[in-house]
Amino acid sequence: MNYLDEADLFIEPLRKLGYEYVPKVDFPNRRFFRKGEWRKGTHHLHVYELSSDEWNNNLLFRNYLRSHPEKLVEYAQLKKHLASLYLEDRTTYTQQKAPFIQSVIELAKKLTRNKS
Incomplete structure (x- = not known):
């Protein structure tokens, strides 16, 4: 399992904390999570391939x-x-x-x- 596959395991626990996973095809080495109203997010979390x-x-x-x-x-x-x-x-x-x-x-x- 590579690092980003491991990051995918964060999707559900972060969802329970109010974060939405936003797939970004332009950034294959990153997982992006946001919290807050759409386009006015209060929290952004980026997980990058080391x-x-x-x-x-x-x-x-x-x-x-x-x-x-x-x-x-x-x-x-x-x-x-x-x-x-x-x-x-x-x-x-x-x-x-x-x-x-x-x-x-x-x-x-x-x-x-x-x-x-």
Whole structure:
């Protein structure tokens, strides 16, 4: 049994806690669970295949923000701004912050390559 097969075992216990499993064909290395009103979810839970590109990108993003406080502040300000604009539209909020996240991941990859 691989890691994501094991993650599928979370579906029923999480459902009992109010989480809905949302299959995402675009992300085969991730299981996504949400809680709250549709498109206004209050809780999002992502389970990734360990060492997948998605997993590694999340770590790159987190680590870059930890070591670059100015980017962390910029990200916090962006999130607050987008939240005020898209209070009732979680999907657009997420789409609008994606370019920033991707740019930070690219910066982190470049930094990692330069250290090698």
